[in-house]
Amino acid sequence: IRNCEFFSLQLGESTDVSDTAKMCVFICMVFSDITAKEELLTVLFMKEQTRGEDIFQTFKNFIEKTELPMYKLVSITTDGAPAMVGRDDAFPDFLNYHCIIHQQALCAKMLNMKEIMDVATKIACSIRARSLQRRLFLATTLELLLHTDVRWLSRGKFLKRFRELCPEIKEFFRVSGCAEYKQLNDGQWLLDLAFFTDLTNLLNDLNLELQGKDKLVTNMISSVNAFKRKMQHFSTKLLRHDLANFQNLASELETQGKPCDQLDSAHYTEQITDCLSEFDKRFQDFSLLEPKDVEVDSLASNIASLFHMNSSGVEHEILTLQTDIELKSRAHGQFWNLFTEEKYPNIRKCAISLTAFFGSTYLCESAFSYMKIIKSKYRSTMTDEHLEVCLRLAI
Template sequence: MSAGPRKKLKTYHFHPEWEEEYFFVMSHSKVICLICKASVTLPKKANVERHYRSVHKAYDSDFPPSSELRKRKVRELKSQLAGQQSLFLKPTSTAKAANEASLRVSHVIIKHKKSFQDGEMVKEAFVEAADALFRDYTNKTEIVNAIKAVQLSRSTVTRRCEVMAKDLTQQLRKDIEDCECFSLQLDESTDVSDTAQLCVFIRMVFTDMTAKEELLTILPMKEHTRGEDIFRTFKNFVDNTKLPMSKLSSITTDGAPAMVGRCNGFIAKCREDDTFPDFLNYHCIIHQHALCAKMLNMKEVMDVSLKVACSIRARPLQRRLFRAYLEDADCVHTDLLLHTDVRWLSRGNFLQRFRVLLPEIKEFLHGTKLAEYARLDDEEWLLDLAFLTDITHMLNELNLELQGKDRTVVDMISSVNAFKRRLHLLCSKLQRKDLANFKNIASELEKQGKDSALLDSVRYTEQVNNITSDFEKRFRDFALLEPIATFMCYPFSEDHDIDSLAQNIGAVFHLNPSALEDEMLSLQADIQLKARAHAGQFWNLFRVEKYPNVRKCATSLTSLFGSTYLCESAFSQMKIVKSKYRSQLTDEHLEACLRLAISSYCPDYATLTDSIQCKSSEYGRDPPKYIELCFAALYQDHGERFLTLLVFMCFLTGK
């Protein structure tokens, strides 16, 4: 026997006129009597009328219906009810404010890469400052108590770090789902505990052609760091997080064998896996630039300079004496720098400082038996030092220009091309003995009392040519993008060879060349787009239905990473977060701290505060007040039934 149709439940609504007629109001989804604070089950007229007629019928004689006296009484009772409710809600709102303050302060602590236990120090400083700042305020005690109620213990800051990092991860995943395509950059380094950390950044491009760069993850590698190990670690992350790899455009690495090995490198393993689409891969422009800088065949200059500098810096007594000597001589600099290959800019800075302090170095080392000391008076060696200082300074300028967040591939290619042209110009100037761009060489010739016409510029021209040829050889991958980037920046030029461009774009981004040709020709003839070519967000004006392939090319080009600068920068942050004083920091907390320190997202403090239990450090030390807080929250949900119990509790505790 089948069951009959279910009877539709009737919905009842509270009517505002019942306030004056029956002294009832709707509060927190409950129908409450203003006189006795009792509540009825359903907002039915029969229920409220029955309660009023059976319990408060005398009110009709004391406060006649429709009279001004009755209206005034209703307003008075509503005001009393609001006051009672605010009394119960105040502890909850105070605790929520304390929790939000705890979240915000914890975020500041982690963003500045401080230890979790520094929260207690911040709170102590805050209380001491408040004691002086609010000394003459009448509500000073209330302010200080509010500060003391903020939880900032080590364990609390740790929990705040976890929940805020989880919130930022959720925001990132939502953006990944919303973006049209993304690119990745990967690099690997070891932390202070010798654990290899694989850092992955993502650059997302959205439908409005805006781009966002964020830390995707940092993955610990406990054992080997071969290409297959890197691939396995990253593949597990992709599977666990369900990262939509169909949107992947390119992967940029540092060019290490484990990353780009032909058979067992990370890139090769990715191409073999069906999860990964056809993607581009690039060797970091900054790494390639650093390799080009090593083409300078001036080892003797660096060896002598380092030997002399280390003879002073390596011995504490010598260093102290040299600094005292520089201070007595009233020099601009008071110490020497040291060079390390890991830091890209250190060689140029080291050489410049060494050359500036060379007279003081010679005077300080006068009479020593250092074998390299004699070279400091060799005029040819000094000219080589001046040339190396000048050329490394130019390379450093390019390096700094390539660094930074939100640097597009188009900008980086433009910077490299400009530098290659500058190198060609330098060669021609050296051949003419024009030293306008070589200030250190000109200064050294002036010290030696020689004219620039006597300079042997052939060997210096050869060094510049070696760098130029290496630049041409190493940046071939990015050279393929140059005509594409030129077209995308201004597609309406008559000089574009549409046929070859379509073939090039199709090969690079795996698009149909024939369809691309049609769209590119239509684009060049589009009068409306041509009129708005110089407007901001030009590619945002394109309709996907009309230009699907050209727009796909534009989004893919916008998403490309040109370098692994973000990974290198993150490793610098990692060295501060996980220092020798915090070497026991777990991998999960390291990732959470890095995400909060680097991310451009801001935690949703309001939502996180609502999800945290309303409890503050003040209530933890004062159990009766904490019990009041719990019953206040229960009163919001259950009303009158808990009022008597709460009053009894306050009576017992004397509150």
């Protein structure tokens, strides 16, 4: 940490099996050669309340104890929970933003698919509720329909599996004499199911793309922007009744013997539009990080505001960069390392700072998953110190 140029922090709070609150703190350090290193900084234990002020004071005590050089801090990423969001005069100016993966999942939850999920979940639970019914269903399908919890990835997989097993489910209800669900024979409901299956699969692909270690915030925002552009394009194609990107919807139309031009495309493009509007609203905090075709003075003003620099100095460097033939001819590999401290001090500082930014709280969430395995109900008396060192080894 002493050797790095800047660092950013990623914070997440959860409880273990003994109801002890834990806050994981990860650090991303960026060095003068613009290489980055991610590490578990510490695990802080909170025995009493977990209000915002309690979390802050616990972290502040850690800073004072370790003499963490806070003047190098450029950003803090949290899960957006009220207790994890806030500012204090004891900290320097830094960017504080909500985990990109969490925001993407919240955008997905804005879809108006409650009727689809409620019926599908009720059917799945009715089969799994009784041992006899579950055995009979297994005997007819050889596979069990797995239900899901609230997590978005599981919801998407659940819809896909449910739709695949729809014929077997209908046959099972017919043979077993159980009360049938009219929605399974409702053409419009089945079309809606097929559409939301396609849409949740697309959202799942984005969610998986955003996960993982060593993800730069710029790459994650690029992925989100690419998804938005794709969805706008898919929506336009859907209005033309081109279902190349909605295979489940096309398959359901074929099963029902309906031509594509009879599909009420506007009904579905409205859902896509609402979802994209939510994306625009939730990701507006990152608009300054997105490249745009703007005037040099406006771009310089944005950069200077974001990184607390002199606007005229940034403007001068941008103009110099635009005409730097030598730099353009060598622009490959470690591009930002070509920016010398003497010639481009401000732009180089921007590059180093951006490299430090955490785009999500993925590392914290992964750590909590390991924690639940390490400190299980069979090892509930494990000490905090023992848990921390085991967690450090695990990750």
